[in-house]
Structure formats: structure tokens, C-alpha cells
Amino acid sequence: MQLATWNINSLTVRLPQVLDWLAANPVDALALQEIKMTDDKFPLQAFADAGYQAQWFGQKTYNGVALITRESATDVVKNIPGFSDDMARVISATVQGVRVIGAYFPNGQEPGSDKFDYKMNWLKGLRDWVRAELAQHPRLVLMGDFNITFDDADVWDPVGLHESIHCTEEERYHLRALIALGLVDAFRLFPQAEKSYSWWDYREFAFRRNRGLRIDHILVSQALQPLVQACVIDKSPRKNERPSDHAPVLLTLA
DNA sequence: ATGCCTCAGCTCCTGAGA
Numbered sequence: 001m002q003l004a005t006w007n008i009n010s011l012t013v014r015l016p017q018v019l020d021w022l023a024a025n026p027v028d029a030l031a032l033q034e035i036k037m038t039d040d041k042f043p044l045q046a047f048a049d050a051g052y053q054a055q056w057f058g059q060k061t062y063n064g065v066a067l068i069t070r071e072s073a074t075d076v077v078k079n080i081p082g083f084s085d086d087m088a089r090v091i092s093a094t095v096q097g098v099r100v101i102g103a104y105f106p107n108g109q110e111p112g113s114d115k116f117d118y119k120m121n122w123l124k125g126l127r128d129w130v131r132a133e134l135a136q137h138p139r140l141v142l143m144g145d146f147n148i149t150f151d152d153a154d155v156w157d158p159v160g161l162h163e164s165i166h167c168t169e170e171e172r173y174h175l176r177a178l179i180a181l182g183l184v185d186a187f188r189l190f191p192q193a194e195k196s197y198s199w200w201d202y203r204e205f206a207f208r209r210n211r212g213l214r215i216d217h218i219l220v221s222q223a224l225q226p227l228v229q230a231c232v233i234d235k236s237p238r239k240n241e242r243p244s245d246h247a248p249v250l251l252t253l254a
Numbered sequence: 255a256t257g258c259c260t261c262a263g264c265t266c267c268t269g270a271g272a
Contacts, residue, residue: 009260009261009271010260010261010262012261012262013260013261034261034271036261036262037262060262060263061261061262061263061269061270062262062269062270062271107270107271107272108272109270109271109272115270147271147272164272165272166272199272201258201259201271201272202258202259202260202271202272203257203258203259203260204257204258204259205258206258206259213272215272242260245259245260245271245272
């Protein structure tokens with residue numbers, strides 16, 4: 001079984017790239033973030049023609065998430081039950097016996113801002129809910145655009161970006177608290193190239209210079225960990241003419 | 255400090271992203 005996550009920064013712009021990627025990587029489930037469209041605009045037929053089903057949770061202009069699956073997704077839940085939110089950030093469902101949560105974590109803008117406070121509250125709300133989800137569904141994957149680096153190895157310039165957004169101790173505390181629920185960072189289960197990132201700024205030729213951050217993650221529960229066979233960041237979509245600023249992350253389960 | 259780039263929309267500028 002293969003699962004993947006990809007922040008595509010507008011599904012309207014990137015739909016052909018997503019379909020190309022699925023043709024080359026026929027995963028069982030693909031979590032998309034920042035589809036940036038209302039629900040009525042979702043291109044269900046295009047995915048159906050490619051042999052996929054879909055669940056989606058959109059909104060106008062910003063955010064929006066989807067789960068693209070080969071087999072049917074059941075028990076679909078949108079956003080975080082018990083956490084009131086006017087943004088479409090989370091969609092979860094059971095796919096082939098695995099509880100899959102796809103999430104677009106808040107950006108946070110900068111420490112001390114209202115958006116940062118929202119991010120901290122959202123992270124607490126997510127954690128309380130995931131704790132209960134894990135109790136219900138031991139076979140669980142939490143994946144998406146976390147907008148948080150684990151440590152300096154995930155940062156191209158840890159000195160220059162010390163305590164800046166995505167790199168603060170406060171954000172990393174929340175990320176470790178998710179891990180403490182009984183999840184593991186699948187990417188670090190394997191030897192990886194140094195300076196492996198999943199996001200690069202569109203500006204200043206950041207991708208060409210590999211000035212990036214690893215902020216897109218796949219966390220797997222302890223029950224699934226023995227089944228993890230590989231976890232890679234796929235930089236190949238960056239070859240497209242108008243790529244997303246994020247690369248997909250791909251997980252292979254036995 | 256700002257622009258550098260990209261996208262959506264109350265579109266020829268602005269807000270947001272990260």
C-alpha cells in the first residue's frame with residue numbers, strides 16, 4: 001500500500017500535474033492541501049477518469065484539502081471535531097483499513113502574531129483529537145503540510161532562521177507532542193540525503209540553490225511502523241513548468 | 255526593512271503564503 005501527501009498550491013492550476021503524478025505513482029491514497037477552490041469546483045470527473053475516487057473539503061481562495069483514493073474512503077470527517085474553525089484544513093477517512101488524516105496546518109506568519117496564536121490553539125485541538133483517534137484506530141497515518149520543522153536538519157539555514165516561523169521551539173514542542181501520542185516520523189526511519197527538504201520559496205532561485213525546509217510530513221502509528229518499507233520526497237514534479245512550491249512525500253507500507 | 259515569486263479575487267493591486 002502506498003500513501004502520499006502533496007501541497008499543490010491551487011488544484012485549478014496543478015490538476016494536470018497531479019494527474020500526471022498519479023499516473024506515474026499509482027498510490028492508494030493521496031492527501032492534497034491548498035486546493036484553493038470551493039466544493040462545487042472540485043474536478044471529480046477528472047479523478048474518476050483516472051481511476052480514482054475523491055473526498056474533498058474546500059473553501060474560497062485559501063486552504064482546502066482532499067483525499068484521492070483508489071478504493072472507497074469511509075467514515076469521512078472534515079476538520080477537527082470539537083475545535084471550531086472557519087478554515088478548511090483537515091479531512092480524514094478510513095482507506096483499506098488505515099485511518100488516514102490529511103491536514104494543512106496553519107502557517108502562523110510570525111511568532112507573537114494573532115495567526116501564530118491561532119496556530120498554537122489549532123495544534124492543541126489537533127493533538128487532543130488525534131489522541132482519541134489513535135485509541136479508536138490503532139492503524140493511523142497523519143500526513144500533510146505541517147508547516148513545522150522537526151529540528152535543524154530540516155532547515156537550510158538553521159542559524160539565519162533560528163526561532164523564525166516553522167522553526168520555533170514552541171512549534172517544535174507541539175510537533176514532538178504529536179509524536180509522543182505514539183506516532184513516528186516515517187521519513188527518518190530511513191537513511192536520507194543531507195539537506196532533504198519538501199518546500200522551497202518561489203523567490204531567489206531557492207529550489208536551484210536547495211534553500212528549503214522539510215515541513216511536509218508523514219507520521220505513522222506504532223501499529224503501522226513495522227509495515228513501513230520506504231518514505232521519500234519526490235522532487236520530480238519540480239521539473240514542471242509551473243511547479244508547486246512543495247514536493248510530494250510518498251510512503252510505502254507492506 | 256523590503257523585494258524577490260505565485261495564486262485568487264471585490265483582478266492592473268492586495269492579502270497570504272512560508
